[in-house]
Amino acid sequence: MRRALVPAAVVVAVLAAGCGTTDSHGGAPNAGGPLRGLAQRAGIAIGTAVDAGALSRDDGYRAELPREFSSVTPENAMKWAALEPERGKPDWAGADALVDFAGAHRMRVRGHTLVWYSQNPDWLTGGNFSRAELVGLLRAHIAAVVGRYRGRVGTWDVVNEPIADSGSGLRDSIWSQVIGPDYIATALRAARAADPQAKLFINETAADGIGPKSDALYALVKGLLAGHVPLDGVGFQMHAELAHGLVPGVRRNFRRFAALGLEVNVTEADVAVKLPATAADRGRQGEIYREMLDDCLAVRACRSFTVWGFTDRYSWIPTGEPGFGAATLLDDNLDPKPAYDAVARALRDDAR
Ligand code: 9MR
Numbered sequence: 001m002r003r004a005l006v007p008a009a010v011v012v013a014v015l016a017a018g019c020g021t022t023d024s025h026g027g028a029p030n031a032g033g034p035l036r037g038l039a040q041r042a043g044i045a046i047g048t049a050v051d052a053g054a055l056s057r058d059d060g061y062r063a064e065l066p067r068e069f070s071s072v073t074p075e076n077a078m079k080w081a082a083l084e085p086e087r088g089k090p091d092w093a094g095a096d097a098l099v100d101f102a103g104a105h106r107m108r109v110r111g112h113t114l115v116w117y118s119q120n121p122d123w124l125t126g127g128n129f130s131r132a133e134l135v136g137l138l139r140a141h142i143a144a145v146v147g148r149y150r151g152r153v154g155t156w157d158v159v160n161e162p163i164a165d166s167g168s169g170l171r172d173s174i175w176s177q178v179i180g181p182d183y184i185a186t187a188l189r190a191a192r193a194a195d196p197q198a199k200l201f202i203n204e205t206a207a208d209g210i211g212p213k214s215d216a217l218y219a220l221v222k223g224l225l226a227g228h229v230p231l232d233g234v235g236f237q238m239h240a241e242l243a244h245g246l247v248p249g250v251r252r253n254f255r256r257f258a259a260l261g262l263e264v265n266v267t268e269a270d271v272a273v274k275l276p277a278t279a280a281d282r283g284r285q286g287e288i289y290r291e292m293l294d295d296c297l298a299v300r301a302c303r304s305f306t307v308w309g310f311t312d313r314y315s316w317i318p319t320g321e322p323g324f325g326a327a328t329l330l331d332d333n334l335d336p337k338p339a340y341d342a343v344a345r346a347l348r349d350d351a352r
Helices: 008-016 035-042 052-057 059-068 093-104 131-148 174-179 183-194 212-226 250-258 279-297 338-351
Strands: 045-050 071-074 108-115 155-160 199-204 233-236 239-241 263-274 302-307
Touching: 035 045, 035 059, 035 338, 045 052, 045 059, 045 108, 052 059, 052 093, 059 093, 071 093, 071 302, 093 108, 108 131, 108 183, 131 174, 131 183, 155 183, 174 183, 183 199, 183 212, 199 212, 199 263, 212 250, 233 250, 250 263, 250 279, 263 279, 279 302, 279 338
Parallel strands: 045 071, 045 302, 071 108, 108 155, 155 199, 199 233, 233 263, 239 263, 263 302
Antiparallel strands: none
């Protein structure tokens, strides 16, 4: 076992409750599971993005979710456009339902996300606000959202995807353009003030290995820490595509961020496959998931591994990347794919 975070009595109780060789899906035997018990033994959280619509109406989905996962991230329900489609008229229904569900099943919540270039309401992006006005709106938004879930959302992706894809500076957004680079520190400080106990993260895409983009992220984070801006960790999304596999240098990258004293999390893992997916594709996909998880398990500061949706029934990939799909651990029928077995095996091997 890698970490002694879990008291032996808890491990025994979890094992007795049915992890190990139990097949949780009622189908063919798999490599063990549920993932939740295996992850607990390995000393990490295992999470998934959650589709608010599926959570409200799909009983199979609702049953599978707390059995397999110890952490949830709202896929869209906490984005600004979802929370405040009309100015001053917040709609908490989807986010509340998820936080309540997580509480009832003793799952952690990763709040996602407080400031991003995308999925902002039109009134905000089209409002022609001055710098001072936008700073005020950002602070008020963060105070309201983080304050509402204080003590119930343990971790926040405060800032999402701040770095330009080229790695040359910050990504263009209403925030970087109107407020300037300071928007990041402003957001982190507002989040800390609203819930001093919550862990605060910057979450980035396509910065998993070593390269210009992760170098820029590293420089940003180092600067924030030097300026005593509150920051507890960095999330690496790990969206991957079957044909390309993983980028090189993931562990080295995780380790340099960890060496700054930060937690490192995998926050949005999936492996998109060009459709139709063959049996060989599914096998290779399992290997890529395993490499991702092994990269996390190899780095002590990596304490949470989240997949971006756990079933192909609701994955964002077919709409987000037309022609691709089959990206998750369970198929359309919620049956485990080789990727599920690979993740279970990686957890089980680490927990031994
Ligand atoms: O999975 C989300 C999808 O349903 C939305 O339509 C999309 C809008 O941009 O956002 C997706 O989630 C993104 C996440 O919030 C941030 N990282 C990239 C994810 C995939 O696009």
